Amino acid sequence: MTHQRYSCDNSRRQTGLTSFQIRNRKLDTSVLRKSNLRFGFRFFEMQDSSNFKFGWEVSMTISKFKITTLTIFVAAAMFLTLSHWRTDSVIHAQAPGPSMLVSNLAVRTVVSGANQPTSMAFIGPNEFFLLEKPTGRVLRVVNGQIxxxxxxxxxxxxxxxxxxxxxLHPNFPANPGVYLYWTCSAPAPPAANPFFPTQQQCSxxxxxxxxxxNILAVPLLGNRVDRFVWNGSTLTFDRNLIKLHAFQNDGxxxxxxxxxAAQPAQGNHNGGVLRFGPDGKLYxxxxxxxxxxxxxxxxxxPTPPQPDDQFGGPAPDNNHLTGVILRLNDDGSTPTNNPFFSAGAAIGGEVGANIQKIFAYGVRNSFGLAFDPISGDLWTEENGDDAFDEINRVExxxxxxxxxxMGPVSRISQFKNIEVTMFGGTLQQLRWPPTNIADTPAEAISRLVLIPGAHYSNPEFSWKFAVAPAGIGFVKGRALGPQYEGDLFVGAARTTLAGGYLFHFQITGNRKK
Known part of the structure; x- marks a missing residue:
C-alpha cells in the first residue's frame, strides 16, 4: 500500500509546554477506515514513553478504580513524522498490530465486538459504559465482556x-446521573424543499x-445533551439539558x-465531548x-447585511449557538459565575440567555476536553481546516x-496561504472563503468579536499542517510511574494517511507559564 509520509513544522507558545516527545511507528490499518462497521477496543498498559493505536477518543482511566491503563478507540488513520515539511512516497507492509518502541509497553485486547465505540465511563472496578456512535447503544462491559x-x-x-x-455525575453512584451527548433523528425534508428540516427539535x-x-434526517436542533438515571440495569431518561444545532444544508x-449554491449538505463539527470539572459544573x-x-x-x-443562513443569525440565538464550550449546572441551569453572565443579562432575551451559558467561543471543532488534575485548568485540542491544529489551555x-x-496569530499569513493555495480553498463553507482571512496579525485581532469580558489567547501548541488531533487526557497519579504524573497525552489520526500517534507533552512546573 502506498501512502504519503508527512512531517510538520510545529509552533508553540513561549508558555505552558517545556518539552514535546514524539515516537514514530506504523500501525495496523486493516480496521482503521471510517466505513468499517467494527473497530477494536484496546487498553494500553504504559510504563514508559509510548505510542499506540488511536482514534476518536482517548479516556485516561487512571482513576479511583485503579485501572492503570489508557483506553483507545480506533476510528481513523494517519502516518506522521515531525521535522521540516516534505512529502515522499513510501510503501509500508501491513502490520499485525501496533508497533511498540519500548519493551515495557504492553497491548492487550480487553473487549471486542463493539460497533465504532466513541467514548466510555467507568462505573466500577472493571465495569464501564461504552458508547457506539452509529447505533445509539450504550453497552455495559464487565470484566472485558459486553x-x-x-x-x-x-x-x-x-x-x-x-x-x-x-x-457521570461527580457524585456517581450516590447521584445516579449519566449525561449523554447525541444526535437525534427526524423524517427527512421533501426533495422539493430540502433546505428546511421537518422538525425544529426532537420530542x-x-x-x-x-x-x-440520511444526512438530512435530523431536526434543526438535533444535537442534544440529556440526563439519564442508572438503576443498576438500565438507563432511564430524566431530562434534557440543552438542544443544539445539527441540520446543515446551506446551499x-x-x-x-x-x-x-454548490454547498453540499454536511453533518460534521458537532464536537460532542462532555466533562464535569473540579467545580462540579458540566462542560x-x-x-x-x-x-x-x-x-x-x-x-x-458572512455576507452582511444578510443573516448567516436561512434560519437567521449572526447573533447566537438557539439556531446559532455553535463553536462554543458551554458551562452548565448539573440540572442544565446556568451558573451565575460564568464569564459572560453579566454581558448576557445586559443583552437579554434568547441571545442573552445563550451568551450566559458560554465559557469560551471561537472554536472550530474539537473531540477532546480534559482537566489538568494538578491545576484544575481546562485543556482542549482543536481541529484546524487544513492548517494549525491546536492545543489550548482554556481560560x-x-x-x-x-x-x-487558527494557530498563533503571528503566523496568520501562513495560515491564509495554506488555506488559499493548497487544499481547495473553501474552509468547508463557500459563503466565507479563506481569501477573506486577514493578512496581518493586527488586522486579524481587530476583527475579533469580543463579548465584554472576552479575550483572545494563542494556543499552547499548534501543528503547521493538520494532524487531526482527537482525544486528550492527563495522567492522574503515579500508576504509570512518577515520570508521567500530570503529563498530557494527545492522540491524532487521519483517514488519508496510514497509522496513528499518541503525542506526549510535559507541562511546566506551575502549569501555566
Missing amino acids: QSIVLDLAVNFASERGLLGIA DPPQLGTDTN APVPPGQGD IIIGDNGRRGQLQNLVNG PGMNGGWVQI
Missing part, C-alpha cells in the same frame, strides 16, 4: 453525528431504536447571493456546525479566534 445494552437511542449517525459523549422523552445515516436560495463542546456568525468572529455574518472567557485565526 454484558447488556442498557440504552438504545434512535440516532442520526451521518458523518460525525451519532452517540458521541458521556459523563421528549427521546425516541429509541431505529437509526439513520439554500435564501439568503440570496452568498455564493454557496460541553460543540463545533461551529458550519455556522458563520458572531461566535465565529463575524460580527455581521474563562477565551475567544479562540476561529474563523479569523
Whole structure:
C-alpha cells in the first residue's frame, strides 16, 4: 500500500509546554477506515514513553478504580513524522498490530465486538459504559465482556453525528446521573424543499431504536445533551439539558447571493465531548456546525447585511449557538459565575440567555476536553481546516479566534496561504472563503468579536499542517510511574494517511507559564 509520509513544522507558545516527545511507528490499518462497521477496543498498559493505536477518543482511566491503563478507540488513520515539511512516497507492509518502541509497553485486547465505540465511563472496578456512535447503544462491559445494552437511542449517525459523549455525575453512584451527548433523528425534508428540516427539535422523552445515516434526517436542533438515571440495569431518561444545532444544508436560495449554491449538505463539527470539572459544573463542546456568525468572529455574518443562513443569525440565538464550550449546572441551569453572565443579562432575551451559558467561543471543532488534575485548568485540542491544529489551555472567557485565526496569530499569513493555495480553498463553507482571512496579525485581532469580558489567547501548541488531533487526557497519579504524573497525552489520526500517534507533552512546573 502506498501512502504519503508527512512531517510538520510545529509552533508553540513561549508558555505552558517545556518539552514535546514524539515516537514514530506504523500501525495496523486493516480496521482503521471510517466505513468499517467494527473497530477494536484496546487498553494500553504504559510504563514508559509510548505510542499506540488511536482514534476518536482517548479516556485516561487512571482513576479511583485503579485501572492503570489508557483506553483507545480506533476510528481513523494517519502516518506522521515531525521535522521540516516534505512529502515522499513510501510503501509500508501491513502490520499485525501496533508497533511498540519500548519493551515495557504492553497491548492487550480487553473487549471486542463493539460497533465504532466513541467514548466510555467507568462505573466500577472493571465495569464501564461504552458508547457506539452509529447505533445509539450504550453497552455495559464487565470484566472485558459486553454484558447488556442498557440504552438504545434512535440516532442520526451521518458523518460525525451519532452517540458521541458521556459523563457521570461527580457524585456517581450516590447521584445516579449519566449525561449523554447525541444526535437525534427526524423524517427527512421533501426533495422539493430540502433546505428546511421537518422538525425544529426532537420530542421528549427521546425516541429509541431505529437509526439513520440520511444526512438530512435530523431536526434543526438535533444535537442534544440529556440526563439519564442508572438503576443498576438500565438507563432511564430524566431530562434534557440543552438542544443544539445539527441540520446543515446551506446551499439554500435564501439568503440570496452568498455564493454557496454548490454547498453540499454536511453533518460534521458537532464536537460532542462532555466533562464535569473540579467545580462540579458540566462542560460541553460543540463545533461551529458550519455556522458563520458572531461566535465565529463575524460580527455581521458572512455576507452582511444578510443573516448567516436561512434560519437567521449572526447573533447566537438557539439556531446559532455553535463553536462554543458551554458551562452548565448539573440540572442544565446556568451558573451565575460564568464569564459572560453579566454581558448576557445586559443583552437579554434568547441571545442573552445563550451568551450566559458560554465559557469560551471561537472554536472550530474539537473531540477532546480534559482537566489538568494538578491545576484544575481546562485543556482542549482543536481541529484546524487544513492548517494549525491546536492545543489550548482554556481560560474563562477565551475567544479562540476561529474563523479569523487558527494557530498563533503571528503566523496568520501562513495560515491564509495554506488555506488559499493548497487544499481547495473553501474552509468547508463557500459563503466565507479563506481569501477573506486577514493578512496581518493586527488586522486579524481587530476583527475579533469580543463579548465584554472576552479575550483572545494563542494556543499552547499548534501543528503547521493538520494532524487531526482527537482525544486528550492527563495522567492522574503515579500508576504509570512518577515520570508521567500530570503529563498530557494527545492522540491524532487521519483517514488519508496510514497509522496513528499518541503525542506526549510535559507541562511546566506551575502549569501555566
